[in-house]
Amino acid sequence: MTTVKMTHHLYRYFPHLENQTVTVPSGPVATVLRAVNDIAPGFTDYVLDDQGALRRHVHLAINNTLVVDRKTLSDHAPDGGTVYIFQALSGG
């Protein structure tokens, strides 16, 4: 299983994810995100664009390594690992 941790900004739109440990089956991060979407319908619309690529101001990391394949999300999240979902900082 893989743990998914995310920026707290997403809890505004998916409040039931707050204060719980999100664990889903390990595998490519595309599969991991789809599994989170099963728990929180609409979740992938927030982090992926219309064609399923990672949105421009969103980053994913598997443990300490940023995901390289932002288009098809083929990077593998291992069993026991953690996927982190970050947002870019912005001003104004």
Added chain:
Amino acid sequence: MSDMILLGTRKGTVIFDRNNDGWHPRPILHSGIPVCYATRDPRDGALWASLDHGHWGPKLSRSRDGGDTWEEVSSLKYPEGARHIQQYLPTPDFDPEAPAGRPQYADASVYKIWNIAFGADNQPGRLYAGTIPGGLFVSDNGGDSWELNRPLWNHETRGGDLFAGEATSENLWGGTPASIDYGVFEPGIHSIVVDPRDPNHVYVAVSSAGVIETTDGGQTWTGSSHGMLMDYLPDPAVEWGHDPHFVTQCPGQPDHLWQQNHCGIFYSDDGARNWRKVSKPDLGIHFGFPIAADAQDGKTAWVVPARADSERMALDGGLFVARTTDGGHSWESFRDGLPQQNAYDIVLRHGLDASGDDLCFGSTTGNVYLSEDRGETWQCLGNNLPPIYSVRFG
């Protein structure tokens, strides 16, 4: 006459309600989220807000109880395989020869839902949404689901049907600077006009392509920019690539259309078959973004002029509204109640609206002004709002 004004602002949706002692704002809705357009469906009273999340993609929000509660509707998305010919950011290192030889394609994704419009009374549930990068979306179930209008998306002036393969024609649409915030330079549909006599007759206006029209419910589209001029080009009258900032129509006389264009104010009294420039640069009535048409009299319209086009701010530090009642032959300027010193506001393309004798506009400086006498005198509704993107009577 409407008793509600909806503002789309950089920090959320602001609704003003009119009661016995004037207009009063509610606490901000969609707090902290940029709202590029907010409006009310006159058919069923639903309120709509286009959320312009910086990180999470554009979303539509709908309220069926007058704004007390809001729900996110199904995401409006480009279908799998939707592509467009990639425009290039006009940066100093741009090499115009490089992309000209062979088009580069980009997968389509919605950057901004710029405009929401409603079908006719006999089309319950019909809505339209205009987007950057230039796709028109249609819903027939009140916004629960949306479909890309493919004939416009696949138009020969955009390179043809890119779902099927390579471009079969030249792309004649340019980008809009409004897209640069998203890191792209793509076109955007900001105006959607449904003919009240015939709901199969729809105009859209695109920056930077021009005015485009369908008379068969969106199955075919033709350019309707004849008479529009781009002063900055060698051939100002070229058919495609125009930058109408906003296009609107007189509902009572639908053949009368108005547009505030990058290169002046344009008017048509023959259903957009011909446009003519009616601005008066010597009076400062020429450049700007929004325009409002009277509901009954096709020859009456209002603009909020600005200094063109490298400065984009109020002229000489004073805000004014100009009105014509004779199809643009003459204009009157009204300043009573508007600041005339140290005002540097700019009013964006959706930032002005009219409802009966009432007009309202809001600026990116966070100021909102209302007139209840057809634009002749003004009162301030607020000075400390976030930058205002849209103003619509509900």
